[in-house]
Amino acid sequence: MSRIGIIATTFIVSLGYVLGFQPYWQLAFGVMGAGLLWLLGEIKGRAGVPEAGLITLIGLAALGVYLDKPALWMLLGAVTALTAWDMSLFLRRMAQTGRVENEAAVRRAHWQRLAATAGLGLLLGGLALGLALPMTFGWAVLLGLVAVVSLSWVVGAL
Amino acid sequence: MNKKFILLSLIIYALLAAGLITRNGAFLALAVPVMVYWGAALLFAPETPQLRVERRLSHDRATPDQPVIVTVTVTNEGPLLAELMLVDAVPPALRIIEGQAGVLTTLPGGESVEFNYQVLGQRGLYRFSAVSATVSDYFGLFPLQVSLSAPAQFFVLPERVKLRRVAIRPRRVGLYSGQIPARQGGPGVEFFGVREYQPGDPVRWINSRATARYPQTLFVNEFEQERMVDVGLVVDARRQSDVQVGSESLFEYNIQAAAALAETFLGSGNRVGLLVYGRSINWTFPGYGKVQQERIMRSLAQAEQGAGEVFERLEHLPTWLFPLHSQLVLISPLLPEDANELIKLRARGYRVLVISPNPIEFERRMLADSKPVALAVRIAQAERDLLFKKLRHAQIQVVDWPVAVPFYQVAHTALSRLPWQRG
CATH class of the missing domain: 3.40.50 (Rossmann fold)
Structure with a gap:
């Protein structure tokens, strides 16, 4: 399942780079290369590969956004990358345990939650893309600071 | 805080920073799914689980080639646990020959999960102390580990070799009867000597040859007493x-x-x-x-x-x-x-x-x-x-x-x- 997610992520993000008026073929191949490396690492079960894959693919999606490539594709790519990374870690966790009691139910419950979360993330992300709130740089900095401080507060409270 | 949590936080921070620097809202939109994932995990973060654990061993003493079955039953006395990973701390010198010393499951309130495994060990005393229980949200972002005390122990006794007889003969013997010759006359099996008849001696102990030589006196056989040592x-x-x-x-x-x-x-x-x-x-x-x-x-x-x-x-x-x-x-x-x-x-x-x-x-x-x-x-x-x-x-x-x-x-x-x- 995680392998399908990696392939889908690679496909979506690389397709995002070649869509539009100015295709970036080199970057699209770069995305494919990164995806392939992730896939190979996943097949071999190397530690740290899912994390590296997630950072790389989300970074490439962000780069795509910066280069004015279709943001919706990049958002979709980021969501699939997140899903693939989660699935990879979940499956590894299950494999490490050795025995999973009621395995089908555990998998089903996880997938349901993941699908709901990914769907909600995609929906809210899509809505955020459609929203255009004109604001000055000062407001943007203020909101950004609020976000950073609140996130830090939550982290500190844990 | 685990690695997943730190990683996601860094991604969120990086995307927010990129959005602020470039004043591009799409970066913030990219951060939204990650924030939703993070928030969902936080929403369903587990509380301290209320678990009861029971451990049973098939034997409390075994021989080196006899496997011992360890059965662990964990009952959830609290609310539903989305992901519960149980790992038993097996003494390092024991070898698991069948089964797994752990289980991953979803455990609703009031229900139990049981796992068992077989171990084999060399001579020694093996003590089991605790079962490690890790509960986490569905995404494994906020794991909470607790140690559930479930003490038990078993011995692997030395190999048993049956010996027919070991002859010893110390000078000091005990009061109770046993199987070691005591260098004292009395009831026994081995001939020890001859003495004069005393009232109460069994008639079958009378030594007829010695008695025939001395017609005025009765002689009886004496046997060597056997005592414990x-x-x-x-x-x-x-x-x-x-x-x-x-x-x-x-x-x-x-x-x-x-x-x-x-x-x-x-x-x-x-x-x-x-x-x-x-x-x-x-x-x-x-x-x-x-x-x-x-x-x-x-x-x-x-x-x-x-x-x-x-x-x-x-x-x-x-x-x-x-x-x-x-x-x-x-x-x-x-x-x-x-x-x-x-x-x-x-x-x-x-x-x-x-x-x-x-x-x-x-x-x-x-x-x-x-x-x-x-x-x-x-x-x-x-x-x-x-x-x-x-x-x-x-x-x-x-x-x-x-x-x-x-x-x-x-x-x-x-x-x-x-x-x-x-x-």
Whole structure:
């Protein structure tokens, strides 16, 4: 399942780079290369590969956004990358345990939650893309600071 | 906080920072799914679980080739646990031969999960302490680990070797009847002497030949009484007297012999105590019967070698633990300097029997055949023979045990009859 997610992520993000008026073929191949490396690492079960894959693919999606490539594709790519990374870690966790009691139910419950979360993330992300709130740089900095401080507060409270 | 959590936080921070720097809202939109994922995990973060654990072992004592089944049952007495990972802390020396010592599951409130596995271990005492339970949200972002106490223990007892008979004859005998000739006339089996008839003697004891010679007097046969005796088993656990070849240790043979002798002596009704002499002194108080046998077996199961300066030599052997003139059995490969101490024990009146697993033969099995090895073996064996000669000269019974030969065979040959001894 995680392998399908990696392939889908690679496909979506690389397709995002070649869509539009100015295709970036080199970057699209770069995305494919990164995806392939992730896939190979996943097949071999190397530690740290899912994390590296997630950072790389989300970074490439962000780069795509910066280069004015279709943001919706990049958002979709980021969501699939997140899903693939989660699935990879979940499956590894299950494999490490050795025995999973009621395995089908555990998998089903996880997938349901993941699908709901990914769907909600995609929906809210899509809505955020459609929203255009004109604001000055000062407001943007203020909101950004609020976000950073609140996130830090939550982290500190844990 | 785990790695996943830190990673996601960094991604969110990076995307927010990129959005602020470039004033591009799409970056913020990219951060939204990650924030939703993060928030969902936080929303369903687990609280401290209320779990009850129960551990059952199929045996509390086993032999080295007997598997023990460990069954762990965990009951959730709180709300639903989305992901519960249970891992049992198995003592490192145990080998799992079947099953898994852990389970991953979803556990609704009021329900239980059970897992079991089979373990196999070498001689020893194995203690189980706790089961580790990790509960987390569905995404594993906020795991919470608790340790559930579930103590249990089992012994892997030494290998049991049945011996037919071990002949001993200490000077001191106990009050109760047993199987050791007591050098006293009375009821028994073996002929001891003839004495004058006393009222109450059974008629069938009358010695007709002696009576015929002296018509005025009646003579009866007297038999040698058989009593129980005190036996002190001393197991040499000094590291310097041991020989290790690969994973095999000569000390295990000491234990095997001690177990077999303890069982035989106790089976004959004797009172047996055990002293493990190594890094420290481990003393099992003398006793009789099956309870004592279990005590000795458990003590032997836990016996370990050790090096201590105080107990480097046998001179600190606590002889006050053993009654004077009782039987001492030392199980040791023997060091050259032990001879004098053993002779001193004999001089004090103890009957001393030494069972000595042969370290030369033991080590030789692992060495390639060559001229220097053969010569070294000859020299070492000559030194050992000399040591034994010295001991035998002091009326100490010594049994050389080449460990390739089963102990019962050696015991049958060397211990089923008493050697001639004075005093």
